[in-house]
Amino acid sequence: MPVPPAPEASPAPPPRRSRRLLWGVEIFAVYTLIAANFATQSAIRSLHTAGAAPWWKLFAFSIAPTFYSWALVTPVIVWVARRHAFERGRRGRALASHLAAMLLIAPLQTGADFLMTVGARLAFGDAAGAAAVVGRAGPVLLAGSLDVPQMYATIAAIAYTFGYYRMFRARELRASQLEAQLGSARLQMLRMQLQPHFLFNTLNAISALMHRDLAAAERMLARLADLLRLSLDETAAPEVSLRRELEVLEPYLEIERVRFSDRLAVAFDIGAGTLEAAVPNLILQPLVENAVRHGIAPSAVPGEIRVSSRRGDGFLLLEVADNGVGLRGGADGTLREGIGLANTRARLAQLYGDAARCELAEGDTGGLAVRLRLPFRPAAGGAGRGDAGGSEASR
Numbered sequence: 578m579p580v581p582p583a584p585e586a587s588p589a590p591p592p593r594r595s596r597r598l599l600w601g602v603e604i605f606a607v608y609t610l611i612a613a614n615f616a617t618q619s620a621i622r623s624l625h626t627a628g629a630a631p632w633w634k635l636f637a638f639s640i641a642p643t644f645y646s647w648a649l650v651t652p653v654i655v656w657v658a659r660r661h662a663f664e665r666g667r668r669g670r671a672l673a674s675h676l677a678a679m680l681l682i683a684p685l686q687t688g689a690d691f692l693m694t695v696g697a698r699l700a701f702g703d704a705a706g707a708a709a710v711v712g713r714a715g716p717v718l719l720a721g722s723l724d725v726p727q728m729y730a731t732i733a734a735i736a737y738t739f740g741y742y743r744m745f746r747a748r749e750l751r752a753s754q755l756e757a758q759l760g761s762a763r764l765q766m767l768r769m770q771l772q773p774h775f776l777f778n779t780l781n782a783i784s785a786l787m788h789r790d791l792a793a794a795e796r797m798l799a800r801l802a803d804l805l806r807l808s809l810d811e812t813a814a815p816e817v818s819l820r821r822e823l824e825v826l827e828p829y830l831e832i833e834r835v836r837f838s839d840r841l842a843v844a845f846d847i848g849a850g851t852l853e854a855a856v857p858n859l860i861l862q863p864l865v866e867n868a869v870r871h872g873i874a875p876s877a878v879p880g881e882i883r884v885s886s887r888r889g890d891g892f893l894l895l896e897v898a899d900n901g902v903g904l905r906g907g908a909d910g911t912l913r914e915g916i917g918l919a920n921t922r923a924r925l926a927q928l929y930g931d932a933a934r935c936e937l938a939e940g941d942t943g944g945l946a947v948r949l950r951l952p953f954r955p956a957a958g959g960a961g962r963g964d965a966g967g968s969e970a971s972r
Contacts, residue, residue, distance in 0.1 A: 601652075605645070616635045638706065641697070645689075647686060654733055654736060658736035658737050661674040679726065691710070800829075816957070817856065817858050819853070822861050823847075823861070840880065843865075851888050855955065857924050857951075860895075860924070860949070863918075863921060867897075868897055869899075872944050875902050881899065881900050882898070884897055892951060895948070895949040898941065903945055918937075925951070933950060933951050935947065935948070
């Protein structure tokens with residue numbers, strides 16, 4: 578089976594210093610957009626006011642300094658929010674940490690706002706305006722400090738929102754990875770149930786032959802070794818191509834031909850374009866074994882098993898049918914699903930959910946037909962070889 582190409586290595590994350598610089602640029606860009614929005618609203622509200630300040634003065638002299646001063650202290654607020662989550666048993670500690678941080682940030686933010694406001698006016702040649710701001714420094718700083726709790730709480734709430742969102746996505750990713758691992762483990766467990774089931778049946782048949790046909794028993798042992806080798810080669814693959822599945826089925830059929838001699842015939846009717854379709858690994862062998870054990874073996878006359886495949890409406894249709902004793906061949910006229918059919922249903926549900934079906938019905942020539950409907954998709958690495966679809970052979 579072709580080995581799929583190795584996935585490309587993901588690019589290395591940027592250095593921590595670069596990430597911090599990028600984060601700082603993003604913070605100032607966001608605050609610039611917010612300040613521009615507030616300045617635009619103020620300019621629109623004062624359109625019909627005599628002596629209203631132009632937009633650039635509103636932005637540079639009053640609004641931008643406030644938001645840029647908050648941009649300077651935002652990393653500290655985010656850091657405190659990341660270090661102190663409001664979790665059960667730690668809420669009091671988290672609240673105390675935020676109160677302490679807010680008391681530390683309040684003079685820093687209001688002082689930075691005041692200095693940037695004065696500096697902006699001086700930079701644009703408004704010395705009188707700068708002097709006026711300095712002259713009423715007390716009321717300006719007091720008014721700015723009154724806004725600190727509300728603004729601090731808003732930034733902390735946003736930081737917690739993004740933090741919990743990242744945590745949720747990380748847990749969601751982890752849950753999906755665990756679910757995939759669990760699904761793989763379940764499939765492996767089901768396959769391990771199938772292999773001993775068939776192995777015990779074959780060993781019992783070989784044991785029975787040892788006393789009456791040693792050559793036949795040796796042929797069965799050789800075919801059993803071939804089958805186990807083929808099946809173990811695909812242990813890690815949940816799906817293979819139908820072509821590969823038929824190759825693995827061949828040694829099993831050789832074993833059954835030795836057991837039943839001229840009482841068993843097998844016919845294949847493989848539809849065009851289906852040989853490279855993906856099917857669950859080792860899906861046909863237990864169905865054929867079920868047909869042999871419950872359809873052909875109890876019958877006193879020679880029997881036939883037919884394996885067919887068709888493609889239609891986005892699905893792959895597989896059928897294993899026999900002309901044996903049929904649905905009412907049991908002693909009480911009922912059908913009991915053994916390990917093979919039960920595991921087939923479980924594997925289909927694990928791999929495809931509700932998109933796959935397994936149905937039992939009367940065969941066209943009597944007996945029982947097991948019909949599988951699977952989503953059609955090419956097997957990994959399966960395209961590119963000749964597909965001798967539409968062939969039929971009795972063997």
